[in-house]
Amino acid sequence: MADTFTIHLKIWRQAGPDQPGKLVDYTLDNVNEHMSFLEMLDVLNEQLVAEGKEPVEFDYDCREGICGSCNLMINGQAHGPKALTCTCQLHMRNYSDGDTIVVEPFRARAFPVIKDLVVDRSALDRIIQAGGYISVKTGSAPEANSIPVDKAVSDKAFDYATCIGCGACVAACPNSSASLFTGAKLAHLNRFPQGEPERRKRTVAMVEQMDAEGFGDCSNFAECEAVCPVGISISAIAEMRRDYMKALVAGEEA
Amino acid sequence: MPSLLKALQSQVGRKILSSITGIGLIIFLIGHLAGNLTLFGEANAFNAYTFNLESLGWILYIIEFVLVLGFILHAYVGISIWWRRRKNRPEGYEKYESKGGPSHMTWSSKSMIFTGIVLLVFLVIHLDSFKFADTEMTTLNGEQVRDLKALVMEKFQTPLYAFGYTFVMILLGLHLRHGFWSAFTSLTMRHNKLSGIVYTIGVVFAILLAIGFIFIPLYIYFTGGQGALISY
Numbered sequence: 001m002a003d004t005f006t007i008h009l010k011i012w013r014q015a016g017p018d019q020p021g022k023l024v025d026y027t028l029d030n031v032n033e034h035m036s037f038l039e040m041l042d043v044l045n046e047q048l049v050a051e052g053k054e055p056v057e058f059d060y061d062c063r064e065g066i067c068g069s070c071n072l073m074i075n076g077q078a079h080g081p082k083a084l085t086c087t088c089q090l091h092m093r094n095y096s097d098g099d100t101i102v103v104e105p106f107r108a109r110a111f112p113v114i115k116d117l118v119v120d121r122s123a124l125d126r127i128i129q130a131g132g133y134i135s136v137k138t139g140s141a142p143e144a145n146s147i148p149v150d151k152a153v154s155d156k157a158f159d160y161a162t163c164i165g166c167g168a169c170v171a172a173c174p175n176s177s178a179s180l181f182t183g184a185k186l187a188h189l190n191r192f193p194q195g196e197p198e199r200r201k202r203t204v205a206m207v208e209q210m211d212a213e214g215f216g217d218c219s220n221f222a223e224c225e226a227v228c229p230v231g232i233s234i235s236a237i238a239e240m241r242r243d244y245m246k247a248l249v250a251g252e253e254a
Numbered sequence: 255m256p257s258l259l260k261a262l263q264s265q266v267g268r269k270i271l272s273s274i275t276g277i278g279l280i281i282f283l284i285g286h287l288a289g290n291l292t293l294f295g296e297a298n299a300f301n302a303y304t305f306n307l308e309s310l311g312w313i314l315y316i317i318e319f320v321l322v323l324g325f326i327l328h329a330y331v332g333i334s335i336w337w338r339r340r341k342n343r344p345e346g347y348e349k350y351e352s353k354g355g356p357s358h359m360t361w362s363s364k365s366m367i368f369t370g371i372v373l374l375v376f377l378v379i380h381l382d383s384f385k386f387a388d389t390e391m392t393t394l395n396g397e398q399v400r401d402l403k404a405l406v407m408e409k410f411q412t413p414l415y416a417f418g419y420t421f422v423m424i425l426l427g428l429h430l431r432h433g434f435w436s437a438f439t440s441l442t443m444r445h446n447k448l449s450g451i452v453y454t455i456g457v458v459f460a461i462l463l464a465i466g467f468i469f470i471p472l473y474i475y476f477t478g479g480q481g482a483l484i485s486y
Binding site: 010012023073075076077078081083102104107108109110172174175176177179207208210211214215216217218219220221222223225226227233234235238239240241242244245248 | 258261264265266267268269270335338339341342343344345346347348349350351352353354355356357358359363364366432435436439440441442443449
C-alpha cells in the first residue's frame, strides 16, 4: 500500500451559467499515488458530501481515455502536464506531497460554463452537423471492398479520426480556435473516396459553422497539438485551409 | 464575386490574406535591406540608389500603393485577430501554461500584436524621418539629388535614433521569427518533414535580417560616421 499524501486544490466553483464564479481552496490529506485525477476529485466530493457541502461538478464518462468527456484545465494546461493524456488518464503519481493544483473549466465564449467545471461543448457537435459526415444510401450494408482505399490513405485518415472531440485544442488556444478539431474532421473525411463528392461543400459548411459558433482565428501557435490527448497534427489545419481555398476558387457556397 | 469577399472574411480567408501580405512585406524588407547596404558601397552609391528609385515615377507609385495596401491589410487582420481573441474568451484563466512539445508558444508568437503595433508606429515615424524629410541637395553626375546619405549619417549619430531604431529592429526579428514560419504554414505549405526546416529557415532569416538592419545604425553611431566601411 502506497503512502498517502496531501494535495492543495484551487477549484473553480460556479453555481450556474451567467453566475459569478471563483476559485475555492480545498485540502485533501489522503491522496494515493495510484488514483487518477478524477478519482482524486471523487474522494474530494465524498468528503464534501460528508460535510454536507455541494460536491464539485465535473464531466466524465468512460475514464479510459477514449470518449472525450473529461475536460479540465489543470495548472493552466488542458488535461494536465502529461502529453497525449486525457484528464482521466492523469494519475496522482505525477504530483508530490504539498503540491497546489489549480483546476479550471475549459474556457471559451463558445464553451459556456454550465456549473463548476462542466462546460457546454455542443458547439463542436454543431460543427459536425454542418458537414462532418458522409451521405450514403442506407439499407443493407454495402460490400466492404467495393471501393478500394489505399492503405496509406486509410492509415492517415485513421490518425485524424482518432480525434475524440474533447475540446482541449480550443481550451489551450490563446485565440480559442477550433481549427484543430474542424481540421481533423475534414482531414479524416475529405481523404476517402466516399468523402470526395461532398468535399468542397463540407469544408465550406464546417468552416462557416466554426466561425458562427464564435471560435477564434488560428495563429499557428501549435499549442493545440501539444495538448491534444491523441496527438492530432496541425497539418490537419493546413489541409483544411487548402481545401477551403480550393472550394473558394471553385465558387462553392455552403 | 460575393463568395470571394465572403471567404476572405472567414477565419481561413483572413489567415491566407495575412500570410500573403506578410510574405510580400518580407520580400519588401529584403529589398529594403539590400538598398540600405549600398551605404557601405562607393561614396555615391546610396544617393544614386535612392535617386534611381525616386526616378521610377509612376512605377514607384504603383509599388508604393501595393505596399501601403499590404501594410494596411496585414495590420487590419492582425489587430482583428487580437480583438477577437479578447472577445472569444471573455473570462480568462487564473493560470495558463504552455505544454511544450510541438507547441510554438514562444515570446515571439505571443508578442505578435505588440511587436506588430510597435512596427506600425515605427513605420510612420520612419517615413517622416527619411522619405518625407527635408534634405540637403547634392550633385551627382551633374544632377541635383537629395543627399539622403548625409541625413542617415546625421540621424544615426543621435543616441535616441540609433538605439530606438536598433530596439525596433530587434522587435522586427521577433515578429519575423514566428511570422515567417506562420505565413508558410497558413499557405498550407506544411509537409511533416519540411515543416521543421521551414521553421529553422524562419529563425535564421529573422536573425540575419535583424542583424542586417541593426548593423547600420550601430556602425554609424559608434564610428561617428567616419568608419572605414563608409566612404565619402
